[in-house]
Amino acid sequence: MREIRYREAVREAIREEMEADERVFLMGEEVGHYQGAYKVSEGLLSQFGEKRVIDTPIAEAGFAGIGIGAAMTGLRPIIEFMTWNFSFVAFDQIISNAAKIRQMSGGTFDVPIVFRGPNGAAKQVASQHSHSVDPFYTNIPGIFVVMPATPRDAKGLLKTAIRCQDPVIFLEGETLYNVKGEVPELDEEELIPFGKGRIGREGKDCTIVAFGRPYYEAMQAAEKLAADGIECEIVDPRTLRPLDIELLVESVKKTHRCVVVHEHWPYGGPGAEIVDQIQREAFDWLDAPIHRVGSLDVPMPYASNLENFVLPTVERISDAVRRVSYAK
Amino acid sequence: MALSPDDPTLGLFQVLREDLSEPLPEGEDPRSHPENDPELSEDTLRAMFRHMLRVRLLDERMMMRQRQGRIGFFGAITGQEATPIATAFCLEEKDWVFPALRENAIMLVRGFPLTQWLAQVYGNSLDVLKGRQMPSHMSGRSVNQVSWSSCLGPQLPQAVGAAMAAKYKKTGAVTIGFIGDGATSEPDFHCAMNFAGVSNAPCVMICQNNHWAISVPSKKQTRSATFAVKAHAYGIPGVRVDGNDILALRAVIGEAVDRARKGEGPTFIEAVTYRIGAHSSSDDPTVYRSDEEVELWRRKDPIQRFERYMRFKGLLSDDERAQLEKELVEEILAAIENVESAAPPARETLFEDVFEERPWHLAEQQDELLEHDPAPSAH
Ligand SMILES: Cc1ncc(C[n+]2csc(CCOP(=O)(O)OP(=O)(O)O)c2C)c(N)n1
Numbered sequence: 001m002r003e004i005r006y007r008e009a010v011r012e013a014i015r016e017e018m019e020a021d022e023r024v025f026l027m028g029e030e031v032g033h034y035q036g037a038y039k040v041s042e043g044l045l046s047q048f049g050e051k052r053v054i055d056t057p058i059a060e061a062g063f064a065g066i067g068i069g070a071a072m073t074g075l076r077p078i079i080e081f082m083t084w085n086f087s088f089v090a091f092d093q094i095i096s097n098a099a100k101i102r103q104m105s106g107g108t109f110d111v112p113i114v115f116r117g118p119n120g121a122a123k124q125v126a127s128q129h130s131h132s133v134d135p136f137y138t139n140i141p142g143i144f145v146v147m148p149a150t151p152r153d154a155k156g157l158l159k160t161a162i163r164c165q166d167p168v169i170f171l172e173g174e175t176l177y178n179v180k181g182e183v184p185e186l187d188e189e190e191l192i193p194f195g196k197g198r199i200g201r202e203g204k205d206c207t208i209v210a211f212g213r214p215y216y217e218a219m220q221a222a223e224k225l226a227a228d229g230i231e232c233e234i235v236d237p238r239t240l241r242p243l244d245i246e247l248l249v250e251s252v253k254k255t256h257r258c259v260v261v262h263e264h265w266p267y268g269g270p271g272a273e274i275v276d277q278i279q280r281e282a283f284d285w286l287d288a289p290i291h292r293v294g295s296l297d298v299p300m301p302y303a304s305n306l307e308n309f310v311l312p313t314v315e316r317i318s319d320a321v322r323r324v325s326y327a328k
Numbered sequence: 329m330a331l332s333p334d335d336p337t338l339g340l341f342q343v344l345r346e347d348l349s350e351p352l353p354e355g356e357d358p359r360s361h362p363e364n365d366p367e368l369s370e371d372t373l374r375a376m377f378r379h380m381l382r383v384r385l386l387d388e389r390m391m392m393r394q395r396q397g398r399i400g401f402f403g404a405i406t407g408q409e410a411t412p413i414a415t416a417f418c419l420e421e422k423d424w425v426f427p428a429l430r431e432n433a434i435m436l437v438r439g440f441p442l443t444q445w446l447a448q449v450y451g452n453s454l455d456v457l458k459g460r461q462m463p464s465h466m467s468g469r470s471v472n473q474v475s476w477s478s479c480l481g482p483q484l485p486q487a488v489g490a491a492m493a494a495k496y497k498k499t500g501a502v503t504i505g506f507i508g509d510g511a512t513s514e515p516d517f518h519c520a521m522n523f524a525g526v527s528n529a530p531c532v533m534i535c536q537n538n539h540w541a542i543s544v545p546s547k548k549q550t551r552s553a554t555f556a557v558k559a560h561a562y563g564i565p566g567v568r569v570d571g572n573d574i575l576a577l578r579a580v581i582g583e584a585v586d587r588a589r590k591g592e593g594p595t596f597i598e599a600v601t602y603r604i605g606a607h608s609s610s611d612d613p614t615v616y617r618s619d620e621e622v623e624l625w626r627r628k629d630p631i632q633r634f635e636r637y638m639r640f641k642g643l644l645s646d647d648e649r650a651q652l653e654k655e656l657v658e659e660i661l662a663a664i665e666n667v668e669s670a671a672p673p674a675r676e677t678l679f680e681d682v683f684e685e686r687p688w689h690l691a692e693q694q695d696e697l698l699e700h701d702p703a704p705s706a707h
Binding site (some may be wrong): 029030033034037055057058059060061062085086088089123124125126127128129296297298299301302303304305306309310315316319 | 400401451452458459460461462463465477478479480481510511513514515516541542543544548549550615616672673675677678679682689690693697700
């Protein structure tokens with residue numbers, strides 16, 4: 001299979017869906033002439049023109065609302081946030097409007113819209129630029145939340161998101177954009193359904209549930225632990241809403257141990273939700289309490305030495321696996 | 329509503345000629361509007377020139393350090409020095425500053441130590457902010473200056489809030505809030521302008537229109553003829569001023585501050601300027617704007633223009649100019665050296681200041697973290 005970068009995978013999904021459906025358009029800050037703050041939309045303006053690749057004033061609440069209005073009346077907008085941190089000024093549009101309109105209108109209106117952009121910490125951009133927003137959005141009924149770790153998942157899930165009749169929160173990662181991975185050929189269309197996880201690595205001793213950026217730290221930890229004779233199974237749910245609880249439970253029933261890794265803070269969030277569901281479905285199969293590894297419960301500092309401590313590290317993940325394995 | 333052509337929100341208040349890139353014949357007045365000259369004292373003029381030049385030299389050295397990989401990020405204000413420096417010279421000690429991206433230097437004029445300011449760029453153990461905040465987001469509690477928010481806009485309603493608080497407490501303090509031309513598209517701008525008008529708070533809101541918001545030109549932010557004209561919609565006075573003319577700025581901002589202090593309410597000022605350099609160290613401006621445009625604005629350089637005035641007034645000779653630059657560079661290099669050698673912040677500091685008192689679970693997280701090797705993990 002060919003290898004492309006995550007950034008290119010996202011771009012391919014947007015391009016293919018825009019080619020296939022004239023109702024799809026891309027809108028956001030610097031998506032056109034500048035080709036995206038992270039160069040995701042490179043070439044799209046020249047291919048589709050200013051009608052369908054729209055540079056906006058700096059007003060997230062504004063263009064989130066513009067997108068919702070267009071979606072309610074028949075178009076299929078893809079709204080790019082330069083980073084998800086800037087979606088907070090558009091919270092009301094997303095939460096009280098996009099997520100509610102179908103239900104409040106008794107199903108007479110829908111909002112087929114994708115909100116996308118990089119989520120989580122980058123490198124030394126401090127607390128206001130480093131939020132993992134997944135806990136905020138997963139709490140809301142009425143929106144799907146997708147958080148792909150690999151280029152293949154990013155492409156296949158984004159295509160599904162763009163065709164979805166409901167609002168989708170699509171969480172990419174600034175540090176993921178350069179990641180390379182296998183993706184099917186251009187003529188082999190792949191749509192990955194929501195609610196289907198993926199086994200990233202097979203193992204029999206401990207399940208590590210990981211999604212988004214720390215998926216890679218989890219993979220590294222698994223390599224290190226394998227050298228010590230602990231074989232981890234890595235399961236990436238890929239979509240946080242809906243959640244493929246069946247796959248997670250199946251893995252835990254096999255390994256009897258589980259660590260959940262996430263970039264978000266420890267209080268609540270999808271990490272806690274996953275633990276809750278697993279303990280209920282697989283209680284009799286568990287040989288140890290489920291542990292979680294997330295960011296430390298502090299706002300992200302700027303200093304790089306401190307930043308590295310805050311994020312889930314390979315060491316902390318390995319430690320948690322050893323703990324649930326009662327191994328030293 | 330038809331505005332009269334002499335409406336201050338449509339014109340451009342100036343003292344100095346716009347293009348002073350070429351030396352003037354001996355004795356020729358560099359002012360196009362001498363009647364607008366605030367007639368400042370010689371000491372004030374000298375101090376203003378010193379501060380402008382200091383910021384320029386400092387920015388140059390910081391960008392160099394960034395390219396060498398010694399600091400993570402930097403946003404310079406090259407070409408925009410006049411507005412922050414003029415503002416600083418309009419304020420009293422009790423006044424408050426709520427900056428946007430390019431006004432950090434105000435605190436340096438108001439007595440914040442250079443080494444401490446630099447420590448905020450390095451985010452190391454000398455930094456009073458303990459390595460938490462990004463470079464170019466400096467703040468100084470000791471000089472009543474807060475940090476701007478990375479998410480654009482919030483500082484402006486906050487500035488109005490601080491002004492309303494000053495009125496409530498009868499402190500007589502004035503608050504200055506800043507916003508970039510790009511960020512005027514954010515709802516916070518409109519909230520701030522509206523509240524300022526409704527509350528008649530003692531504040532001055534300044535928009536530095538530097539023509540670009542990263543790659544987006546200001547004409548794509550608004551269809552209004554100017555930014556200043558927006559003041560009319562909120563029922564507050566607006567003025568459009570040459571943002572590369574420190575004398576014009578000192579006059580306009582000074583008057584607005586006086587009005588606010590007398591209880592006569594807020595003012596909105598558009599300072600028309602230009603960002604000569606990149607948006608920040610992460611940006612390449614050559615992909616979205618022409619060299620000719622940049623060159624046109626280089627000819628209106630605010631330091632150059634002020635320098636011509638200083639020379640005309642007999643306040644700056646070649647020798648004095650050279651001596652001043654030498655002194656400033658020495659001061660800056662010594663401060664950098666001092667700061668650069670400091671250690672990174674200690675790990676324990678991670679758990680401080682999240683709340684006033686450290687909760688038990690953070691104490692627990694700290695214990696766990698300290699069990700590990702002190703070296704940060706490679707990423
Ligand atoms: C809410 C929000 N949206 C987007 C950004 C990304 N961003 C950072 S600076 C900037 C441009 C700001 O332009 P302007 O307000 O004109 O200030 P200038 O940089 O020109 O001084 C943008 C879009 C952000 N920081 N916050």
